[in-house]
Amino acid sequence: xxxxxxxxxxWPEVKLPDPVEEAKYHAAEVVRKVNGxxxxxxYGRLFAVVHFASKQWxxxxxxxxxMDNVLEAECGDRIRMEKVLLVGADDFTLIGRPLLGKDxxxxxxxxxxxxxxxxxxxxxxxxxxxxxxxxIIANPQTILRINTIEIYPCLS
Amino acid sequence: xxxxxxxxxxxxxxSDRFWRVQEVLKYARHFRGRKNRCYALAVRSVxxxxxxxxxxxxxxxxxxxxxxxxxxxxxxxxxxxxxPAFISNLLKxxxxxxxxxxxxxxxxxPKTFKSLAALAQRRRQEGFLAALGDGKEPxxxxxxxxxxx
Numbered sequence: 001x002x003x004x005x006x007x008x009x010x011w012p013e014v015k016l017p018d019p020v021e022e023a024k025y026h027a028a029e030v031v032r033k034v035n036g037x038x039x040x041x042x043y044g045r046l047f048a049v050v051h052f053a054s055k056q057w058x059x060x061x062x063x064x065x066x067m068d069n070v071l072e073a074e075c076g077d078r079i080r081m082e083k084v085l086l087v088g089a090d091d092f093t094l095i096g097r098p099l100l101g102k103d104x105x106x107x108x109x110x111x112x113x114x115x116x117x118x119x120x121x122x123x124x125x126x127x128x129x130x131x132x133x134x135x136i137i138a139n140p141q142t143i144l145r146i147n148t149i150e151i152y153p154c155l156s
Numbered sequence: 157x158x159x160x161x162x163x164x165x166x167x168x169x170x171s172d173r174f175w176r177v178q179e180v181l182k183y184a185r186h187f188r189g190r191k192n193r194c195y196a197l198a199v200r201s202v203x204x205x206x207x208x209x210x211x212x213x214x215x216x217x218x219x220x221x222x223x224x225x226x227x228x229x230x231x232x233x234x235x236x237x238x239x240p241a242f243i244s245n246l247l248k249x250x251x252x253x254x255x256x257x258x259x260x261x262x263x264x265x266p267k268t269f270k271s272l273a274a275l276a277q278r279r280r281q282e283g284f285l286a287a288l289g290d291g292k293e294p295x296x297x298x299x300x301x302x303x304x305x
Contacts, residue, residue: 013165014281028232049257056257056262086251086268093268095275121214123206132203 031155034092038153043089046106046149051083051099059146065109071142073111079144081107087151094151106150113143223254231262235273237280245276248283 001007037043047060053067073079084105087094094100116138125132159165177195183196183205184191191197229239246253251272253261262269 011284014284016278016281016285049253049261056254058257058260085251085257088265088266093271095251095272097250112181121206122210123203125203126208127209132205153160 015034018090027156034094035153035155037156038151039091043091045152046063046087046089046151048084048088048105048149049086050081050107051085052081054082059107059149060111061146061148063146064112065144065146067142069142070114070140071111071144075111075114077111078147079109079111086087087149088092094155101154103154106148106152108147108149109148111142112145115141115143117141222257222261225261227262228255231259231269232273233278235270235277237273237277239282242273242276244270245279249275249279251275291301 045060047058049056049058051072052065053069055067057065059065072080082102083099084107085096085098087100087105094104117140119136119138120135122135124132159168180202181192181198186192187198187201189197204305225239228242232239232242249276253272258269258272261272265301
């Protein structure tokens with residue numbers, strides 16, 4: 001039969017690799033290589049994406065984080081952040097679906113400071129109605145320093 | 157102010173007018189024109205400035221989200237994916253990164269963003285294959301080719 005414009009669909013034909021073979025390749029090559037890199041310690045600075053205080057943060061070691069609320073921990077307490085979404089280095093990234101295991105990553109932080117924010121002015125005004133309200137708000141803030149991000153070679 | 161009897165209180169006059177005026181003028185010192193010096197004009201300008209800053213705090217969140225979306229769209233187009241395809245396929249692969257973090261990764265971690273784009277592309281192709289099915293005719297329906305007997 002002759003080929004017309006309607007013999008094949010207009011989108012390009014894509015052949016996906018065989019799932020069984022791909023699972024074998026993944027388990028053998030990729031996981032082994034990444035485990036080897038992790039246990040040999042051949043990664044530079046690690047960055048992580050952490051879900052904390054209902055926000056997601058992209059953090060590295062030695063950086064400061066400011067939350068706009070109170071944390072029930074004293075100044076100087078060491079905290080472990082458990083909800084890690086992504087960890088990456090220069091050569092590999094570990095993407096969690098949606099979170100990574102607690103035996104795989106460890107993110108430690110210290111509470112440095114608990115202060116209030118600068119006094120923000122909250123004002124409402126309706127013209128010609130003799131209505132104005134002024135309120136000064138100073139939210140409590142907590143400052144954390146991320147000490148370390150560690151990964152362990154327990155991929156599977 | 158301390159006033160010791162009712163008679164004196166009735167006759168008292170304001171003595172800290174200067175400081176009450178300065179409390180308002182200190183917020184107007186960087187304005188332009190006479191409203192940074194004259195109290196009557198400054199009161200109105202400072203009031204409008206406060207009201208606008210309270211409203212802007214809500215709109216800042218909208219602006220920033222639109223900015224992140226623009227940046228993610230630009231970065232995913234560099235890798236050959238459009239923004240709706242990228243975001244929907246990432247969510248279908250159970251990767252729940254928000255737009256702020258995706259924009260930061262697109263700027264500072266290009267290799268990670270490329271791997272995320274590849275993941276979204278692969279999930280997209282798998283979705284297409286699942287939707288197309290086997291390519292055979294569905295059962296119980298008249299075939300499109302009309303058979304003349």
